[in-house]
Amino acid sequence: xxxxxxxxxxxxxxxALRKEGRGAEALHRLQGAxxxxxxxxxxxxxxxxxxxxxxARQDQKAAGVRVLxxxxxxxxWLVPALVAVAWGRQARVQIEEGGYDTVLQxxxxxxxxxxxxxxxxxxxxxxxxxxxxxxxxxxIDEELAFWQEAWHLVHSRHHxxxxxxxxxxxxxGAAGHFLAGQPGGPVxxxxxxxxxxxxxxxxxxxxxxxxxxxxxxxxxxxxxxRRYCWTRxxxxxxxxxxxxxHVWAGVQALTVGPKKxxxxxxxxxxxxxxxxxTGPHGIVLGDxxxxxxxxAFQRYLKELRSRGVLLAAVSKNNPEDARAPFQxxxxxxxxxxxxxxxxxxxxxxxxxxxxxxxxxxxGLDSFVFFDDNxxxxxxxxxxxPEVEVVAVPSEPAEYIGALVDGLWFEAAAVTxxxxxxxxxxxSEQARRQEQWSFASLEDYLRSLQMRAEVRPLDEADxxxxxxxxxxxxxxxxxxxxxxxxxxxxxxxxxxxVALTLRxxxxxxxxxxxxxxxxxxxxxxxxxxxxxxxxxxxxRAIGRTIEHFLFTAFLERCxxxxxxxxxxxxxxxxxxxxxxxxxxxxxxxxxSADGAGASRYELVLEEARPPVTFVTAKG
Amino acid sequence: MxxxxxxxxxxxxxxxxxxxxxxxxxxxAQDVEGWDSLMHVSLxxxxxxxxxxxxxxxxxxxxxxxxxxxxxxxxxxxxTRRQ
Numbered sequence: 001x002x003x004x005x006x007x008x009x010x011x012x013x014x015x016a017l018r019k020e021g022r023g024a025e026a027l028h029r030l031q032g033a034x035x036x037x038x039x040x041x042x043x044x045x046x047x048x049x050x051x052x053x054x055x056a057r058q059d060q061k062a063a064g065v066r067v068l069x070x071x072x073x074x075x076x077w078l079v080p081a082l083v084a085v086a087w088g089r090q091a092r093v094q095i096e097e098g099g100y101d102t103v104l105q106x107x108x109x110x111x112x113x114x115x116x117x118x119x120x121x122x123x124x125x126x127x128x129x130x131x132x133x134x135x136x137x138x139x140i141d142e143e144l145a146f147w148q149e150a151w152h153l154v155h156s157r158h159h160x161x162x163x164x165x166x167x168x169x170x171x172x173g174a175a176g177h178f179l180a181g182q183p184g185g186p187v188x189x190x191x192x193x194x195x196x197x198x199x200x201x202x203x204x205x206x207x208x209x210x211x212x213x214x215x216x217x218x219x220x221x222x223x224x225x226r227r228y229c230w231t232r233x234x235x236x237x238x239x240x241x242x243x244x245x246h247v248w249a250g251v252q253a254l255t256v257g258p259k260k261x262x263x264x265x266x267x268x269x270x271x272x273x274x275x276x277x278t279g280p281h282g283i284v285l286g287d288x289x290x291x292x293x294x295x296a297f298q299r300y301l302k303e304l305r306s307r308g309v310l311l312a313a314v315s316k317n318n319p320e321d322a323r324a325p326f327q328x329x330x331x332x333x334x335x336x337x338x339x340x341x342x343x344x345x346x347x348x349x350x351x352x353x354x355x356x357x358x359x360x361x362x363g364l365d366s367f368v369f370f371d372d373n374x375x376x377x378x379x380x381x382x383x384x385p386e387v388e389v390v391a392v393p394s395e396p397a398e399y400i401g402a403l404v405d406g407l408w409f410e411a412a413a414v415t416x417x418x419x420x421x422x423x424x425x426x427s428e429q430a431r432r433q434e435q436w437s438f439a440s441l442e443d444y445l446r447s448l449q450m451r452a453e454v455r456p457l458d459e460a461d462x463x464x465x466x467x468x469x470x471x472x473x474x475x476x477x478x479x480x481x482x483x484x485x486x487x488x489x490x491x492x493x494x495x496x497v498a499l500t501l502r503x504x505x506x507x508x509x510x511x512x513x514x515x516x517x518x519x520x521x522x523x524x525x526x527x528x529x530x531x532x533x534x535x536x537x538x539r540a541i542g543r544t545i546e547h548f549l550f551t552a553f554l555e556r557c558x559x560x561x562x563x564x565x566x567x568x569x570x571x572x573x574x575x576x577x578x579x580x581x582x583x584x585x586x587x588x589x590x591s592a593d594g595a596g597a598s599r600y601e602l603v604l605e606e607a608r609p610p611v612t613f614v615t616a617k618g
Numbered sequence: 619m620x621x622x623x624x625x626x627x628x629x630x631x632x633x634x635x636x637x638x639x640x641x642x643x644x645x646x647a648q649d650v651e652g653w654d655s656l657m658h659v660s661l662x663x664x665x666x667x668x669x670x671x672x673x674x675x676x677x678x679x680x681x682x683x684x685x686x687x688x689x690x691x692x693x694x695x696x697x698t699r700r701q
Contacts, residue, residue, distance in 0.1 A: 011632045012628075012632065012637065015631070015632075015635060015636075016637065042663065042664050042667055045660060046635060049635060053635065077656075110688075226675050227659060229658060230675065230679075231655070231659055237663055373635050
């Protein structure tokens with residue numbers, strides 16, 4: 001499914017730009033080319049090394065995601081490939097590389113205070129498949145014990161997330177294709193090994209299934225055993241590039257989370273033909289030919305939706321024409337209520353996308369745009385550079401492949417919240433449509449009949465809480481991306497107040513949507529807690545839900561005999577929404593530093609519960 | 619003859635990210651900044667791609683000068699043509 005990549009001469013171009021002192025322009029040009037995947041694997045390597053040179057020159061090493069890469073094989077070529085792939089996805093990554101096959105030594109030597117964001121663990125099969133004098137089961141147990149030791153070293157000393165790559169075989173070995181898969185054979189060993197890793201891997205980690213990745217591009221082109229002999233690095237140039245793409249998708253899944261919204265065009269995208277011309281029954285859709293391809297694509301979209309990806313339709317059509325197939329054509333797999341947003345009209349696609357973003361209250365940087373028309377792709381690319389625009393193939397049977405290749409929706413785990421998300425946004429659409437029919441905001445909020453329950457954080461909530469910590473940007477006072485272990489440690493302190501809020505309204509269940517973590521702040525005779533983290537999912541914004549949570553928090557503080565609460569606000573490009581929250585709640589400013597962090601204090605005796613339209617559940 | 623050197627020079631510039639780099643038949647790894655054993659592998663796979671050849675491990679390990687590399691490319695191309 002990989003697009004043919006030809007050498008573009010882009011490297012000579014950016015070297016020339018750099019020579020003229022136009023380094024920033026060179027980086028920008030390179031990003032554009034990487035984004036559209038116009039570089040071949042050799043150019044990817046060069047591009048990555050170029051980026052590293054430029055950043056070293058600009059001395060901006062501190063920016064971006066920090067990654068530690070440790071392998072049982074040489075990892076040197078994966079570093080520039082990862083840097084380049086990340087840059088193509090508009091991210092900076094700072095990679096530290098371990099020695100050759102010194103995973104445990106490197107981890108044990110590392111100072112505890114020096115925690116990367118993600119630790120990537122890359123096995124190679126030299127012992128699993130090579131130690132033929134040791135019984136197969138024992139080899140699996142020993143390799144597993146090795147990685148468990150590595151996981152332990154990471155988690156006991158750092159708050160990093162784990163990205164564990166799986167094992168793979170290059171060929172079936174002397175056993176031959178049939179026997180390789182029988183117990184004791186190399187294929188069997190790898191499969192058993194990977195199953196054991198998956199099963200034991202700490203929750204919240206990402207498992208990268210190398211067998212799938214190498215299989216998708218073909219093992220014979222994914223590996224180059226000459227390079228293993230030369231430098232103990234088994235991957236071909238193309239293999240390194242593919243591996244880097246998957247590793248980066250895993251890092252994204254562990255840090256910012258996958259993309260949230262897939263925006264699709266309708267004509268010649270989810271069905272063949274132009275519905276405005278042919279009518280709802282004349283579109284190409286059905287059991288054979290292109291019709292079958294479009295139907296398969298619709299099924300794929302529906303599966304994405306059930307996994308938590310929000311679907312939006314953006315179509316240049318009269319609204320009634322665009323809706324007609326969903327209502328009248330029985331070959332349609334998708335229905336109108338599968339879409340969290342539906343825009344049909346004649347505005348430029350970028351304008352419609354902005355409308356969708358506003359309606360869903362999600363940043364355009366969490367959007368992927370899929371439209372068969374190259375002109376529309378280019379319009380969106382130009383107008384909204386933060387949106388990922390899919391280079392859609394001209395063959396509808398290859399649409400799914402284009403989305404799979406993009407790796408935009410790779411997730412570390414699917415929670416119950418994910419599965420229900422699409423339904424909730426669907427009811428959000430109903431809510432919004434009503435919003436405008438009320439005279440005042442108060443009337444609207446009252447009409448929602450919101451109810452909520454605030455509970456102490458418990459073990460079962462952890463996956464969702466950690467997910468919210470990783471993803472929430474707007475209503476997030478401190479944007480601290482705590483790991484599961486950190487949350488447990490914070491909430492487990494004696495005197496800590498750790499609360500979660502679940503909400504519902506007359507349109508449906510909103511799920512676990514807000515978290516507040518406060519820890520004791522040593523203040524001698526004036527018992528005080530400091531709000532370490534306070535965040536709320538964007539679908540809960542603007543509905544006074546935060547006031548309900550804060551009131552419950554105040555009650556809890558009083559019950560604990562506390563005197564004061566300290567709040568912090570750390571400014572980011574995205575959380576301007578809550579800049580004034582502590583002030584509104586009656587806190588007094590204690591201090592503010594130049595970097596955008598400020599501290600507030602509230603004396604509990606003087607605290608007044610803020611107005612809320614949410615009532616207690618049960 | 620010079621055609622090979624010119625083409626190879628372009629590959630060197632790209633691999634070592636230096637468009638002022640000029641190699642001659644006598645250039646060795648010591649003359650080029652950053653030409654270590656890892657970069658040697660990168661260089662070899664780039665040369666393979668640029669000239670449409672595939673080297674053997676033994677050939678790659680023994681190379682001393684750019685001139686020897688050109689001779690090797692020619693020999694490989696010759697061998698491919700004969701097949």
